[in-house]
Amino acid sequence: MLKFGSISYLNLLPFQVYMKRRTPSTQFAQMLRWQRAVPSVINRRFRRHEIDAAFISSIASAKAPCTDLGIVADGAVRSVLLIPGSRQDDRESASSNALAQVLGLEGRVLIGDKALVHYLEGGEGIDLAEVWKERTGLPFVFARLCYTRNGKKIRRLARDFARRERHRIPGYLLKRAAAKRDISPRELQWYLEHIDYRLGWKEKKSLQRFLKAARRLRMEN
Structure with missing residues (x-):
């Protein structure tokens, strides 16, 4: 059984819908088992090989076999925020906590759906993604689709998803996901317009720049 870890945030809703559409009544669908959790938990399960593939935090992806699919923001994303003040990491996060430090910003990190609602x-x-864009001129990669096995199958899924220009979400799913967060379907649709999933040369350049800066900080500390 393929254990697929999924970040339990709205930013992955299009991919989750895609997987449901792609896999019904197939052997792969019968094998597929979703495990949803926040990024820090998904990272830990991936590291322990408790799941076989997942969108893991970019900061945790440096040595993992990964696809060219991720969670990307080219500017403001509205769901990764820093509330100025004393430093306070978000326990659900990995990349965003590191991003705040790389940017030299102090405050409380707030990520995911709760940050969007805020x-x-x-x-x-x-908006940490917006600051990164202003300073580097590059989009920021928050997560990457990586795997521990079934690499050929996962890479094929990633390529197929990336080729799609639009990711239509049925109205009833949009309403259901929005209602759980006490936001409107229109607000959810607007939010998803700030997210991209393909990693081209700019995204990869940005990722390497971020990972290098994060490594340097760890060595200094």
Whole structure:
């Protein structure tokens, strides 16, 4: 049975819908077993080989076999925020905590759906992806689809998903996902417009720059 880890945030909704459409009534669908959790937990399960493939945090992907699919923001993303003040990492995060340190910003890191709701309710915060874009001119890669086995199958899935220009989400799923976060379907649709999934040369350049900066910080500390 293929154990597929999935970040339990709205930013992966298009991929989750794609997988459900692709796999019904096939042997792969019968084997597929989703394990949903926050990024830090998915990273840990992947590292222990408790799951076979997952979108893991980019900071944890340096030595893993990965595809050219990830979670990317080319500028403001609205779901990775820093509330100015004393340093406080988000326990659900890995890449965003490291990003705040790389950028030299102090405050409370807030990620995922709770950060999006905070923003939509008018809460203040510095958008870390937006700051990265302003300083580097590059998009930021928050996560990558990586695997521990079944690499050929996972790479094929990644290529097929990446080739699709639009990822339509059925209205009933959009409403259900939005209602769980107490936001509107229109707000959810607007949010997903800030997310991309393909890693081209700019994204890979950005990723290497981020990983290098994070390594340097760890050595200094």
